[in-house]
Amino acid sequence: MKRPQLERPALLEARGVTRLYGPGKGCEDIDFRLHEGEVLGIVGESGSGKSTLLRTLCGMETPDAGRVVYHSDVERCLDGATDDGELDLYAIGEARRRALLRMEWGLVHQNPRDGLRLGVSAGANIGERLMALGDRHYGQLRAAGQDWMGRVELDPGRIDDAPRHFSGGMQQRLQIARTLVTRPRLVFMDEPTGGLDVSVQARLLDMLRTLVRELGLSVVLVTHDLAVARLLADRLMVMCRGRVVEAGLTDQILDDPQHAYTQLLVSSVLTP
Numbered sequence: 302m303k304r305p306q307l308e309r310p311a312l313l314e315a316r317g318v319t320r321l322y323g324p325g326k327g328c329e330d331i332d333f334r335l336h337e338g339e340v341l342g343i344v345g346e347s348g349s350g351k352s353t354l355l356r357t358l359c360g361m362e363t364p365d366a367g368r369v370v371y372h373s374d375v376e377r378c379l380d381g382a383t384d385d386g387e388l389d390l391y392a393i394g395e396a397r398r399r400a401l402l403r404m405e406w407g408l409v410h411q412n413p414r415d416g417l418r419l420g421v422s423a424g425a426n427i428g429e430r431l432m433a434l435g436d437r438h439y440g441q442l443r444a445a446g447q448d449w450m451g452r453v454e455l456d457p458g459r460i461d462d463a464p465r466h467f468s469g470g471m472q473q474r475l476q477i478a479r480t481l482v483t484r485p486r487l488v489f490m491d492e493p494t495g496g497l498d499v500s501v502q503a504r505l506l507d508m509l510r511t512l513v514r515e516l517g518l519s520v521v522l523v524t525h526d527l528a529v530a531r532l533l534a535d536r537l538m539v540m541c542r543g544r545v546v547e548a549g550l551t552d553q554i555l556d557d558p559q560h561a562y563t564q565l566l567v568s569s570v571l572t573p
């Protein structure tokens with residue numbers, strides 16, 4: 302029997318998620334709900350557990366305790382989901398988790414080399430994700446490749462070039478195109494502008510913000526950069542030694558931080 306919908310269902314939920322490598326190393330007892338169309342930023346200094354949490358949320362690292370629950374699209378609903386599409390990420394098998402990543406999710410790595418095949422053409426990098434969903438029409442795949450190169454401000458005339466000949470910023474744009482071409486319902490981003498020159502970062506960030514708004518993306522974003530969080534995230538979770546010390550609306554947290562650690566984090570950014 303379906304439950305009455307008293308509130309908008311969450312797209313992704315963490316319930317007591319814990320993955321620890323040692324005391325304070327990893328993430329501990331994390332709870333949150335991400336709704337459709339929301340960008341949740343996970344911030345904190347290096348080593349606070351952001352990437353561990355992200356890996357646990359996207360099926361790459363089994364938690365020691367707790368559950369990650371995803372509300373699957375009932376249209377494309379995968380085996381293992383309940384009637385209303387609820388999937389317990391680590392109760393389904395590895396094959397189904399992979400299918401989820403292919404069909405409903407997208408992942409943007411900090412290093413584009415982790416998300417691209419550098420030796421095959423830019424067009425093939427984009428088309429490949431569509432082919433994995435069953436698209437076989439060469440003309441359509443190529444048209445989608447050109448369209449997406451344009452959307453991420455890459456020259457579509459370079460569709461046959463291999464990304465190994467692209468700059469770091471261009472590779473990151475291509476990785477974003479490859480991820481978004483399948484219109485994922487949920488996107489995980491790990492420091493998407495990290496490791497790039499400041500001016501390249503600014504342009505990329507601007508483009509990402511436009512895409513997030515235009516496509517109404519639901520995103521879990523890990524960043525240590527509060528300026529990135531300010532521009533992209535609707536809500537923030539602040540992590541310190543594996544735990545969430547403060548959570549709330551982005552502007553509230555950055556303009557009026559309550560926890561001493563958040564105050565330090567914010568002031569260290571604001572103080573030149």
Ligand SMILES: Nc1ncnc2c1ncn2[C@@H]1O[C@H](COP(=O)(O)OP(=O)(O)OP(=O)(O)O)[C@@H](O)[C@H]1O
Pocket residue numbers: 322325326327345346347348349350351352353354525
């Ligand atoms: N596979 C692992 N084995 C052992 N310890 C690990 C492993 N992965 C992470 N850690 C440790 O867990 C802690 C949290 O690391 P994590 O990478 O999640 O932090 P982070 O906030 O993402 O930091 P950064 O921004 O530097 O990537 C660190 O102390 C790290 O050394």
